[in-house]
Amino acid sequence: MENVTEYLKLVLEKLRRRIERIDSSLKEGEREIEQMHDYYWENYTEMDQYGYEEFDNRQALLNQVNANQEQKILRHRFRRMLDSPFFGRVDFLYEGEEEAETFYIGIGNFAEEAGRIPLIYDWRAPVSGLFYDYDKGPAAYQAPGGLLSGEITSKWQYKIQKGKLIYAFESDLKIDDEVLKAELGANGDIKLKNIIRTIQREQNAIIRNTQDRILVIQGVAGSGKTSVALHRIAYLLYHDREHLKSSNILVLSPNQVFSDYISHILPELGEENIQEMSFDLFAYRELREVVSDCEEKYDQIERMFLESEEQQAGDRKQSEAFMGELDQFVLELEDRLMRFEKVEYRSFRVSANRVMEMFYYKFPDFPLLSRMDAVAEYLIDEYETSLGRDLSDDVRVNLEEQFQGMYVTTDLYDIYNWFLEDFGYETLAKVPWEKRRLQYEDVYPVLYLKYQLCTCPKRGLIKHLVIDEMQDYSPMQYRILEKMFQCKMTILGDRAQTIGERARDVTSFLSKIFGRGIRRIVMNKSYRNTVEIAGYANSLSGITDMELFERHGRPVEEICFTDLERACGEIWERLKLGEEEFETAAVITMTQEEARRAAAYFSKRLRQEERFFCTYVDKESTNFHKGLTVTTFYLAKGLEFDQVFAICGEWQSHPLYCQAKYIMATRALHELYVYETVQS
């Protein structure tokens, strides 16, 4: 069918009919569930004594509930498609055929009935690859049965809103750029949005990559790393539904606000949301038995602003050299940690020599602090077999305690202190558990030590791990992750955005940790910022090889001010929120104290004149809102705003200054103002 308006009308009509059919089948399904309940309650006293009938009844109920659930998911997708059923079309002439076939592409598959030829193809379907990867001319796509070649005879892009066709372009490179410019030039949505209409070729290659076990994406700020990683997840879920569920995917995300910011994409793409976790939170939980409190990463950053010489000690403890020292310490620990003794209780007797022999020769591969459990288990089992019965619980507990008592200590805090002392580092305060607090730089060394000495819990349920902001994880953290996860991974980040004195290029050490099977991809084109903003940011970090998407805006303004409140007064005048141009704006500071003062200023002004919402975001915040956000550079990472006011203060000589300013600058979509306050 040639005429797109006609086709749109037809599709909308069929969508409506399909939704009606689902509605009535859902009603029928719910009636059946009710009847099954009624039947059960009326008859359950008479159901057969072995419970077969009851089992059958429950099974039927479960099946019906699941069927209804699936129908609801379908209905949800079709209702969304009523707004915009498709956005692209390719006409493809298969090799050896005479007439081209037409494929319309949208957010999901749609056929008049299950099993019929789709009227619309999901953007993730094999054939949809044609739309993203080729212009008119020779083309091919990978179908389940092999590569299918041919020629694209025409390719179209559409914008449909509320069921109405807004535009239709027969696409070529120039038009594609215009469409993308329009998308990027629009005001920032509140949350990160899906990009299926305009996925770029280099991005599509990453999204559709299924062969590499570990994909490492080093991408410049605003190149679409986070977007691409999430679309990749949607793609993988679509193509491997049998083995991969959303519960099998885990995202390591930097904080709650970022998680909230990206939380829309997967549901928008018709997938359930995936689990996310902060690695720090996980580490604190794992160390609960060792210390009562741990310093948080963000507190450490704040501390770095107050005591900049701390940075070096902190960096040292995350280095590969430090890990080497810890490994060496662990190797030499065996003799020092053990005090072998005989074990006796009632008729159970084992000599110290026997225990030692088992410890060193029977279970040498067990981590040191888990090994005595294995020895005890083995010897107790052996004894129970000779007795021909199990030991009572109290005898077993007594024996296990004697075995465990052969460790001089099992307290990781003490053991870590031995290490610090041996290698000439300042030791931790020797205090009871209630008073123990680890500084952030010691958190991962202690966790690393724990997994060197005790069996590391494997996360078998996780089949795909996504690590965002990869540059902020140290070699030691990757080593721990490698022990915990043996699954596929998507690791992404930008070395220029490292929170640290120097940019960290994790690609230089990842292959040492994960071995072969790593594919490294560089994304060098930035989509977020205008040319003016990207040029300014690049000059800060010395980046010269970034490709810029040609979208222009206001030049960046650098403004000097004497104090923070005056800078805020100036910002107030420049904000274009509310009824004006923009949806989102941010005032970004170096430190929490500055952010707090700025937020107090804006809250006060807003009490007098209610123009928009103002949200102060700190490390405890969980949500991302429309309006003005006031926060620090380290919490603004990963986010974007229409207008950004970067308050760089008087930190020019601070080691984090350059990276922080770069992070602030690259958050801006359309307008950037940089405030350097100088003391009067």
Ligand SMILES: Nc1ncnc2c1ncn2[C@@H]1O[C@H](COP(=O)(O)OP(=O)(O)OP(=O)(O)O)[C@@H](O)[C@H]1O
């Ligand atoms: N193909 C595309 N089509 C439309 N918009 C895109 C495309 N690629 C990226 N964008 C937009 O560019 C912006 C940056 O994307 P994203 O946040 O995923 O980048 P990033 O590389 O993770 O950024 P950063 O590291 O700076 O936080 C977003 O607004 C995103 O929607």
